[in-house]
Amino acid sequence: MEFTLYKETKFKETPIGKIPENWKIVRLEDIAEDIYYGITAKAVENKTELKMLRTTDIKDYNVDWDKLPFCEITEKRGDIQRFLLKKGDLIIARAGTTGVSVLVEKDFENVIFGSYLIKVSLSKGVHPKFMHYFCQSRLYWNHITSSQAGSTLMNISLPILKSLNIPLPSLTEQQNIAEILSTVDDAIQKTNEIIAKTERLKKGLMHELLTKGIGHKEFKNTEIGRIPKDWEVARLGDVAYVKRGASPRPKGDPKYFGGNIPWIKISDLSKYKKGIYLLTTDDTVTEEGRKRSVYVTDNSLIISNSGTIGEPAIVKTGRGGCIHDGLILITPLTKVEKLFLYYFFEHKKGEIQIHAQKGTQDNMNTTLWRMVKLPLPSIPEQQKITETLLTIDKKLENEKNEKAKLERIKQGLMDLLLTGKVRVRL
Secondary structure: OOOEEEEOOOEEEEOOEEEEOOOEEEEHHHHEEEEEEOEOEEEEOOOOOOEEEOHHHEEOOEEOHHHOOEEEEOOOOOOOHHHEOOOOOEEEEOOOOOOOEEEOOOOOOOEEEEOOEEEEEEOOOOOHHHHHHHOOOHHHHHHHHHHOOOOOOOOOOHHHHHOOEEEEOOHHHHHHHHHHHHHHHHHHHHHHHHHHHHHHHHHHHHHHHHHHOOOOOOEEEEOOEEEEOOOEEEEHHHHEEEEEOOOOOOOOOOOOEEEEEEEEOHHHHHHOEEOOEEOOOOEEEOHHHHHOOEEEOOOOEEEEOEOOOOOEEEEOOOOOEEEOOOEEEEEEOOOOOHHHHHHHHHHHHHHHHHHOEOOOOOEOOHHHHHHOEEEEOOHHHHHHHHHHHHHHHHHHHHHHHHHHHHHHHHHHHHHHHOOOOEEEEO
16 A cells, blocks of 8 residues: 655644644544443463453553463452453553553453553544554653653543543544554564564574583583583682672762763663663762772673672773672683673573572672682683674664664654644555
8 A cells, every 4th residue: 555645734723732724633532432440350370261451461552462361350340341352442551551552453252451451442433543553642642741740649540531632634544644653563563573583593592602612522511511521610700800889878969979970770781781782871970979989991891789680781881980889890800701701691690690699689799709600611712602692682783773763763753644744645
């Protein structure tokens, strides 16, 4: 199907800004046959007749329907038929991931929606996919966030949703807009599939290369498992210098925080790590803060020491940084390559957790880190292993960049098409 896009010139003023003259502004309650909360139920291990959609099951405006939990209803609401999911239903989270939604694209005979969700049954004059995309737009999110102003509850109610203003073109144009945005979503989904496949390949390669190496025919049993005969088993403390970070106190004191030195925390590893590198941070420290912390240069290997223990990163902020006490600095000595250590920890981070000290939050001290055992190939073989894994990481980075580009295109198209600044016709 081919579409023509053209720039609109005739607009009218509305409460949500300019829209094309032949569009109208409607409230959600005007185009919905019904809007209501879900039913209270609890997830259970045993297989019941029902499954349940929860707020946590909605990710990136999609749901993996095969992974929904079985459930038992815990409130008396009579006939549960109205709580079953049907094709065309728009489901919106009213708490938790507040405002995030999913469009149900087929009828379910045994899936209900939980009490922290809201079901919107649309009238026949509205294309469900058009509304699906509108609920991802800036106009929608401006309404949701403005309703949260001054509130600490972070939830939305039926009156808030019902009062949502929607710029509505004809049903045909709604369908055309949805078709265009669906095309971009299809490209994003294909990229997601490539990313998932590449991540599985990397995981398998890490296991193969870090346990069997390259081209070995003879192996031996060791305390860390079966490894090539000419490899060694070493303790981390024998091949690297281990130092824990430190946090200036009191937290937030302007004497220590708010300078121009990056302040690296565990959360930065999940938010700002690109490939193997940590590129930026949320916060900074002053020179006084630096004196009370541990400064690391660019290209330093750091590892998370609590929470998700063993998450590695190579610092590449352009200015180094000071590391929080929840992080460990690993400085390799002569027998091990930094990148080999990086991939060892990425491969083993789930297993290292079992060595941690238990408490409110598991953590490792430097003594425990020094005792961690690792396989040790020759330096040339370490380099070959890391070169292979770096190639896979580069492919992953390229695909993630492609996904980010497609998401920017989608957002730009939504900004134009859903406000009528750019019109679409067959």
